[in-house]
Amino acid sequence: MSYISKPKVAHPGIPRNKLGLTVRDYEGVISTLCAGCGHDSVTAAIVQAVFELNVEPHMLAKMSGIGCSSKTPAYFVSQSHGFNSVHGRMPSVTTGANAANRKLTYIGVSGDGDSLSIGAGQFVHAIRRNLNMCYIIENNGVYGLTKGQFSASADIGSKPKKGLPNQQEPIDPVSTALSLGATYIARSFSGDKEQLVPLIQGALSHDGFALVDVISPCVTFNDHEGSTKSYAHTREFYHHVVDADYIAPAEEIKTQYDKGAAMPVELHDGSKIILRKIDDEYDPTSRAAAFKYLRERFNAGEIITGLLYIDDSRKEMHDLMGNIDTPLAQYPLEKLHPGKAELKKILARYR
């Protein structure tokens, strides 16, 4: 943390988005995480992504649970809605918020502890419901806030700062989400914003549950030799498999793509994601193939990154349930409330 806040002074040539805002307008309070924490880079990536997407701050809701990761929402878009919930309960609070107002853009920031241990049940059911949100896991393999015990995502053989290496199977959020039928699954690295920013933009624009698992090293408790979630280890073993370029609605595609490798996917809001396959064999639209590939590469010790699976055809929660478009807060009370007489009839059915 720092004693002074980030000065409001900015580069005189700083660009403005369509709303006339600068990237600085999407910042939050200064981070109180450890200096060098990967989470701060994820924050910077989120800020960049929502700035470029022209998100109106008051139309953004940022949700979190407990943990280092869950402090993140304080550090971006100060003028948006936010809910810092109980440990592991971010998905159900987001479900509730989203049920009441589907017009907001939901971004949940969680960690490997918050999502894969105490909140594992919540996490899997949010996927099952295809809740329309961008779900970011800042994945560092340890509980930083309680001094660095291994979390459920720690790899076998990964060494702690003190004590014995981890012996338990890790839970991989990407494979988990794939098996549960999540419709947008990506993995990236906090130290690679070029890859991470468009993945977050795609996730925010995707209609349905979008998971972005970000390897985000814990600089204090898990950045030493022998750790499999350190900056150095991640850089050594990570591979881009499918990169994604986000193209806003009605924006021209400016880059020249090789025909074989580039796959454009159109999202519901008219934006496009251009998938650029680095490995030709990989098929990001086949769950079975993706699963096989990921397990093989995982066993070889590789960290596979990119937009690993996408299916934009499935309905999100509201459409599955046939809900109305209007946020409940804007819906007339007389329609929202059935009236005393009607309520009595309903209650009578249960007597």
Added chain:
Amino acid sequence: MKPTDTSNPEYFHKVVDCQWACPAHTDVPEYIRLIAQGRFSDAYIENRKSNVFPGILGRVCDRPCEPACRRGRVEERPVAICRLKRVASDHRGDITDRLPKPAEKSNGKKVALIGAGCASLTVANDLAPLGYDITIFEALDTTGGLMRTNIPQFRLPPEVLDEEIGYILDLGVDLKLNHRIESMKELLDENYDAVFVGTGAPKGKNLEIPGRYDSDNIHIGIDWLESVAFEHVDSIGENVLIIGVGNTAMDCCRTSLRLGAKSVKVMARKPRGFFKASDWELEDAEEENVDIVVNHSPKEFVIEDGKLVGMTFELMEYNIDENGRIDRGTVIGEETFPCDDVILAIGQDNAFPWIERDIGIEFNEWDCPVVDEQTMMCSHDGIFFGGDSAFGPKNIIWAVAHGHEAAISIHKYCYDEDLTDRLPVGINLSSQKMGMHEWSYSNDYDPSARRLMPHVDLKERFKKLDIEVELGFTPEQTLQEVERCLNCDIQTVFAAKLCIECDACIDICPVNCLTITANGDEADLRTRLSAPAQNLEQALYVSEDLPQTGRVMVKDEDLCVHCGLCAERCPTGAWDMQKSTVLIPYAQDEAADDQTREAPAA
């Protein structure tokens, strides 16, 4: 690009824009911090080390530091550096025991200084404490040269001049007033070990147009100002035209107003933006209701019955190209302005009628001596020049810088040393880290706007010629203004081998100066940074290859506000905030006993 060589003192010196721009390299951020701590005497002494006349320069310096100030690039207006210098001078305590001391014994070397202006006085300041017998020859009956005769008292009170010049004369300098040197040849016959010429550029330019010599009411600006200073002139007509729009013109028009003029017009040949006067001097003149008339080129004086009644001008029109260059203009008309007096303030020339042309001093095509820019020596061994007399009219701070260099040369000359083998400029770096998030300097960015100098009331100030218009900053203004300084001498120093490329510094930098990227040539790199680096005058700081990816850290020095957040957010201490102190050698360093120097590389 190759990794930046930060061991070259020039690199970090350049980052301190104000200090780099100052000809005398005054350590501006250091003295501003001293003022912030209320250490006014220390701030005064810090100034005096390099610029010798803080009280004088705090009022009338040409301030090359201010246009260079980084604050002027980050927002609109630079730090009021010059005003703060005056604060140090105004509020200092008794500093007499901290001034250079007279030499305990003579070194037997005799040096003659011609002219008692700022250049000569600087030479005396540097050499007298080393034991030199200094004689200053001055044509007038007072010291200070153009500082006293050409700068009006309402801008620079005589007491300030007397005090600071007194500090130097007290070193045991032999001052010969009313002693005009009429012949260099004769002076050389007196067997001085070295001679320094600091005679300024004492000849005001003339305007040879019809009617010029038909009236006594047409004056040469600097001569007229001198007459006013010596009280030979105490009035002027009601309607006055000033020809020229430089700083002398500003002094002439404001002086006229104090001698009884009712209407003063400054006649400019070119449009605004092409004036020679400093912005602040223009502002001060216009505050006093001086009318500045643009695009009027002098044609002739109108004389009726032997009396000046007006002046005719050609009305000009100019084209300005896209590079901002102005053409010679075309005449589109003519206009006559009635007037009682005209003052010509169109520039100054050097004049050396007293230097014989056959004694081995080479003169160039403009009839100025050929002077070496480093050693300040002319083609005759042992004769040195400085100030306006060296390279034409500049300003006080340049004269001081010349004086320091000439003093070094004179010392080396007197001791038979090679004049070009001078002590190099050095630099010290020291970390300013005090704790986890604590720095020894005020690192937060203060968004306050530049404070404005309070002035004496417009009615009050014209009552007497010597009422100083500028009142100096109040303590409150000082407190706010010092916080505007960005501490550019607290350098961001990077150790590539410690970097883990976590991006923390890049994410926190408020002005996007940092980037980690693949190396490339400079032109290419400048386009690929977090924010394009378009100010080519400001360096890119490029690191060694980073250990994990082989990329490089690039810092664009242009807009860094030196807030230290990169260093605070760095988990490994790869960034550190280190104060750079530029070590400028003076004559006393050259003379020091323990001076050892490395042999030059073969």
